[in-house]
Amino acid sequence: MEYVIEMLNITKEFPGIKANDDVTLKVEKGEIHALLGENGAGKSTLMSVLFGLYQPEKGSIKINGEQVAIANPNVANKHGIGMVHQHFKLVENFTVTENIILGIEPMKLFGRVDISTARKKVQEISEKYGLSVDPDAKIEDISVGMQQRVEILKMLYRDAEILIFDEPTAVLTPQEIHELMNIMKQLIKEGKSIILITHKLKEIKMVANHCTILRRGKYIGTVNVTDTSEKEMAEMMVGREVSFKVDKEKAKTGDTILSIKNLNVKNSRGLMAVKDFSLDFKSGEITCIAGIEGNGQTELIEAITGLRKIEEGKIIFDGEEIERESIRNKTNKGIGHIPEDRHKYGLVLDFTLEENFVLQNYYKEPFSKKGILQFEEIKNYSQHLIEDFDVRSGKGGETQARSMSGGNQQKAIIAREVERSPKLLIAAQPTRGLDVGAIEYIHKRLVAERDKGKAVLLMSFEMEEVLNLSDTIAVMYEGEIAGIVEAEKTNENELGLMMSGSSRKKVD
Ligand SMILES: Nc1ncnc2c1ncn2[C@@H]1O[C@H](COP(=O)(O)OP(=O)(O)OP(=O)(O)O)[C@@H](O)[C@H]1O
Ligand SMILES: [Mg+2]
The missing domain is CATH 3.40.50.300 (P-loop containing nucleotide triphosphate hydrolases)
Incomplete structure (x- = not known):
C-alpha cells in the first residue's frame, strides 16, 4: 500500500497529560481520511505535530515513504502539507488576496508587492476548485464560510498536496457544509489527500474512505468507513454505547x-x-x-x-x-448566556479554568468573604464542575483556558452557565x-x-x-x-x- 503520510508511534506530552500516546496514522494517497475522537482525545495535537507546530517526544513521520523531520510549518509547507485550523488565522483588515499571499508575496522590482500577479493566480485556483470568493473583499466583511475558503485557497496557493482540515464544518451552516463536501471531493479528484477532523459521523459517512479513532490520547483503530456504522464508530471513540435520542417528558409550561x-x-x-x-x-x-x-x-x-x-x-x-x-x-x-463566539465572549483565555468558572460571581459569597477571595471554595466548586461536565485538560482547575482543546473550552462555558441555573x-x-x-x-x-x-x-x-x-x-x-x-x-x-x-x- 502506498501511503502519503505515515505517522508512526507518535507521543506528545504536555504538562500533566500525554496528548498523544503511541499514536499511528497512515493516510493513503488520494483519500479522505477522517480523524475521530472525544474532546481532548488529541486530534488537533496530532495534526499540529504533522504541521510542525509541535515536536513529538517519540515517533517518526514518513511522507511518501521517506522519513522526514518537520521542524516548523514552513518545512511542512515545503513537504506539501497545509492546514486549516480549528480557529482561523486570518488578518481581519487585510483583503482576501493579501491574506492568501501573506509571507510569500511575489515581488516586483524595487521591492514592491506584485498584487496583480497574485490576484490572477488566486482567481485561477478558485475557478479550478469551485472556490469562488471576491479576491478584493476584506476578511472582516465576509462570512465564516467564505473565510474558510480563503484558508483553503491559502493552502492551494502554496501547492499543498496533503490538506488537513481541523473541524471545518463546526462553524458552517448546512448549506456551506454541503458546498465544502463538494470542494473536498473535487480536491481528491485532482489528486490531493485530505485528513478531516469532525465530530459529525454523518459527514464521515458522506465523504471519508477510512477513519482513525483516538481515545484519551491512544490509538484505538482504523476502519473502512463503508463497512462501519455511525453507531460502531461512536462506540469505538467513547468506549460505551451512545444514545442519539433526547429523552424528555412533555414540557410543563x-x-x-x-x-x-x-x-x-x-x-x-x-x-x-x-x-x-x-x-x-x-x-x-x-x-x-x-x-x-x-x-x-x-x-x-x-x-x-x-x-x-x-x-x-x-x-x-x-x-x-x-x-x-x-x-x-x-x-x-x-440570565445565563452560552455565547456563539466562545473566544470573544465566553472565556478569558489567559485565565485559568478555575478563574473562568467564577468570572461573574467571584466577588460574592461563598467565593469572596469581606472582600477576600476564598480560594478553597473556588477550587472545590471548580473541581465539582470539572467532574460533572467531564471537562478534560492537563492540570485540572489550574489549566490555562487557552491550552485546552476546543471542545473542552466549550464544555467549560456550558458548565459555568448551566450550574448557576439562571x-x-x-x-x-x-x-x-x-x-x-x-x-x-x-x-x-x-x-x-x-x-x-x-x-x-x-x-x-x-x-x-x-x-x-x-x-x-x-x-x-x-x-x-x-x-x-x-x-x-x-x-x-x-x-x-x-x-x-x-x-x-x-x-x-
Ligand atoms: N499547548 C498546550 N498546552 C497544554 N496542554 C495542551 C496544549 N494543547 C493541547 N493540550 C492538551 O492536550 C489534550 C489534547 O488536546 P487536543 O486539542 O489535541 O484535543 P482534540 O482531540 O483536538 O479535542 P477537541 O475535539 O475538543 O478539539 C487536551 O487535554 C489539552 O488540554
Ligand atoms: Mg481539536
Missing part, C-alpha cells in the same frame, strides 16, 4: 419569563436585522430560534444579552424592562464542536434545567438538535418570525420551507 415586544435591531452594517419581533419565552420550556444563518438570530440574542443596542421595542424579563440594564445586572437578575438560559449553538458523548450529556442538562422550571432559549443550526431538544420552534426569516411550531408536530421538511421563506405558519 409555566409563566412567561422573557417577553420581547416589537423589537428592532440593526446589524453591524447598519441594516435592520430584527424587525418588529415579538415572542414570549416561558418557564419549563425549551424554545428554539431556528433559521438559516444571517436571518437575525444572532442580533436578536445579542440584543437580549446586551451585546448590541436596540433601535426600538421592549425586552421584559421577569416583569421588568431590561433594555438598558448592564450585562452584569442582567446576569445578576438571572431563570433564563440562552444557549447559542451550545453543542458546537462537542463530541457525541458530550452532546448527549449537555442535552440532558438542558432538559433538566427546563424541568426545574427555567426558560431555555436555544439557538441552533443543527436540524436534529432543533427537532430533538426543543419544545417550541420559532423560525426566523429576514428578521421576522416565519412560523411557530411545536417540535413534536413538525419535521425537517416543514422547517426547511419556513426557513427559506417559502411558507409561513403559526400555532394557536
